[in-house]
Amino acid sequence: MTTPPAIHFTGKVQFGGKPLFGPVDITCPAGQWTSILGPSGVGKTTLLRLLLGLETGAQHDGKISASDGEPLAGRIAYMAQSDLLFPWLSLLENVVTGARLRSETPDLDRAHEVIAQVGLAGHEHKKPRALSGGMRQRAALARTLMENRPIVMLDEPLSALDACTRAEMQELLDHALCGKTVIMVTHDPAEACRLSNQIIVMSRGGAELWADTASSDLLMTHMRGLAA
Ligand SMILES: Nc1ncnc2c1ncn2[C@@H]1O[C@H](COP(=O)(O)OP(=O)(O)OP(=O)(O)O)[C@@H](O)[C@H]1O
Numbered sequence: 001m002t003t004p005p006a007i008h009f010t011g012k013v014q015f016g017g018k019p020l021f022g023p024v025d026i027t028c029p030a031g032q033w034t035s036i037l038g039p040s041g042v043g044k045t046t047l048l049r050l051l052l053g054l055e056t057g058a059q060h061d062g063k064i065s066a067s068d069g070e071p072l073a074g075r076i077a078y079m080a081q082s083d084l085l086f087p088w089l090s091l092l093e094n095v096v097t098g099a100r101l102r103s104e105t106p107d108l109d110r111a112h113e114v115i116a117q118v119g120l121a122g123h124e125h126k127k128p129r130a131l132s133g134g135m136r137q138r139a140a141l142a143r144t145l146m147e148n149r150p151i152v153m154l155d156e157p158l159s160a161l162d163a164c165t166r167a168e169m170q171e172l173l174d175h176a177l178c179g180k181t182v183i184m185v186t187h188d189p190a191e192a193c194r195l196s197n198q199i200i201v202m203s204r205g206g207a208e209l210w211a212d213t214a215s216s217d218l219l220m221t222h223m224r225g226l227a228a
Pocket of ligand 1: 015020039
């Protein structure tokens, strides 16, 4: 894996001339974990999709850049809110989907290693329907790790999980993504505080950096104030 860069996003975003958010000036430090919080509909997913270079239909008047001056394209692994597993493929085949789509020969040894890393050894040949919700999220994480990219973007990756599985997955993510530049959208201040080096709170007007990752209660109070 190449050295992870910092990511810089500036400017404002509109849909059909109607402002969504901004102007903002956001830096996600290299090799660190940034969480993005904010009220529903403020534009968190749109921001992530713009960073990913995906079609959004939005007009972005600003800049997206990496600290090493290289394009972001091809350097990001993405884990969405839903697991996006192909139901007709086994867990193993789902984990190597990226390589198959690029017409590459998948590294099956590494796939088995990554599957073991997320605690799913022995389930390689099961179809997604035979896995629990937590196991499917682990499978989605295995597929994300298999890509071994320096930047990882997570859009509410654990929102569908029960509290216990969620805590387990947070630990796993923390360990597995250590050293990468990570950007995670979440609605959970405690999750953001637990995992992040920095927290960005988005509102219609812009985005502010929340420096105190030690207190999720204070962050929650602050966000209630923004929403009021
Ligand atoms: N293609 C589009 N055209 C017009 N409006 C759009 C389009 N895509 C998204 N929106 C609107 O932009 C707003 C922001 O959407 P987005 O999904 O980025 O918000 P979010 O902060 O991630 O919300 P949530 O927390 O509920 O997931 C929403 O009001 C949505 O309806």
